Amino acid sequence: MLHLDRLLIRQDDFQLFADWTVDEGERIAVIGPSGGGKSTLLMTLAGFIAPTQGRVLWRGEDLAPLGPGRRPMSILFQDQNLFPHLTLRQNLGLGLSPRLRLARNDEAKIATALDRVGLAGLAEARPGRLSGGQQGRAALARVLLQARPILLLDEPFAALGPALKAEMLALVASIATECRATVLLVTHDPGDAKAFAARTVLVADGEALAPRPTADLFADPPAALRAYLGG
């Protein structure tokens, strides 16, 4: 269980409060107006921002002492998820060993992961040669190798077209199921939330509200969500 225990993040005149839990293996969407703090919430969970008050607990353990690289999480950002000067094999290898000391069966794992996301045979390519969709797949392949119990996604496919984005979300869903990973997906697109997540967190007016079933939330949106959706 991921527990946000009376979490308060304060930066200058911005603040965000969250106090709720997510079950293991759940898929959660995080939605709300831009500037509301969706990314800030994710960066706090990932360990890039220290909360002003409160704790983030995973399976009952406080994550505060752990740096971003030591938390049980893998993260995909909006962009720059791959190092452009390294090959896909090296980029994926970093998910297995930060020092890039790869054993023979690591190489096999990398090949399998690339195959799984439809990039077989591209191990020696650099990201610059790939399309935007292929780069997203390569980053997901690394997530697969990292096999960490929580996956945080900060609008990683926002730059892709609708069809491609839907395809990538489907891939995320199947990989998450495979790894039994708990997923938090930040998005500004209600369609993503409906397609991907059983429950959705609304971030607005200084608070990340406890997750509600996505269908209910959109059927009877609170005022802040109505304002965001328009109409």
Place this chain on the structure above:
Amino acid sequence: MAGRALALTVAAALGLLTLGPLVMVLARAGGAAGLGPADWAAVRFTLLQAALSAGVSVALAIPVARALARRRFVGRGALIALLGAPFLLPVIVAVLGLLAVFGRAGLVNRGIEALGLPPVPIYGLHGVVLAHVFFNMPLAVRLILQGWFAIPAERFRLAATLGFGPSEVARHLERPMLREVVPGALAVVFVICLSSFAVALTLGGGPRATTVELAIYQALRFQFDLGRAAMLAAVQVGLCAAAVLAAGAFALPSGFGAGLDRAPVPLAPRGWRRLADGLAIAAAAAFLILPLGMVAARGLPGLFNLPAEVWPALGRSFAVALPSAVLSVGGAMTLALASPRFGLVATLPLAVSSLVLGTGLFLVAHPFVNPERLALAVTMLVNATLSLPFAYRILAPEARALQADFGRLAETLDLRGLARLRWLILPRLRRPLGFSLGVSAALAMGDLGVIALFADEGGATLPLLVQRLMGAYRMEQAAGAALVLVLASFSLFWLFDRGGRHASS
């Protein structure tokens, strides 16, 4: 974080290396008598030559920059690249070249004598200013050229649609830009010339043409008057610090910026202005190329008659240049990667000069060891310190971009320490690292400053040997050794820079 601890260590070492000698100098100067008339003359001369050098360099640079900005011709790119060369050129080599052109037996005076007129001597104030203009006019051109290219092309398009002639363009576009850029360029050249040593040593001298920096050297080397040297060093620090603070309001040198070629050709007036632009470009090119050509022409025969000391001196120069470059760039990279807050520490060395640091380190060392035994180590350390601000300025923007683009990804992958250095930093910063290593190595290779203070007869680096050969009027050997020096300096720069550009794929 390990990177942060390392950066704090570098910052502390840098602070110790710059402020430590300062404290020594100030403590020692406190007990000394006040400035004598000769010292005041040195202060006045230092300010006068720096002001003249700045004024003349920038005044000449403006027409050259304008011509380069609005004309396109074969060799333009090469000429702009050549403008970067004097920065890396060993001072002593340039002085030899200038002597060959403007000296008593030089090209210019032979022409004047052929007309039956008396020769114009090069030694003294005008020789010092001439050499400073040789070094800094190209720098000023590059700084001002950046200003020209910073005028958006749309402005020139608008000017064209409004039917502006050259004088309207000058009034509405060029002069406002110059008002912003010129004070910065003046300040930069003034600061650089304040701590002139090698030029004053070779072309100045005597009671009427001695800079403070040269006076420090004479006080230590010839009079062994530590109190007076310390006093003068304190004065020099005051001058430099005041000038750097005053110049802080403007741009400091980034004169080797790339990307000077993107903007489209702005309005290029025809008629006499075209001729004037051509003359400005030709004169600037000749002013830069002739002295260098003369070094080559005079040095080639000297190459077959090199004194035996050249090779050990060259070895000592490499022994200074390579560790100095590695220390300087390593320190600059550590600071640049850690936080922009270290920027202030990284510019600290700009306020001290080679001879000031040398005097301070001399004061530290001489009670315990013979300073001559430390000559190379001190020269290496002083050069590493003094070139760190330049290396920092090259690396900082790229390091910041690296952290912004990939810092978080590296964190989430737990990529740290040596693994981060190997898999992220070295590959991504390869180009600026190669370039800054090249710049630092070439600067240290050609340095003629603190080494003159410490070295004994047998321990000279190559620039000092060239200066000694000149002093002994062995001009052909001096020219030959100078050619070796310039080839070694530029090869070092070229090798490092090329190593950075050609990433292994």
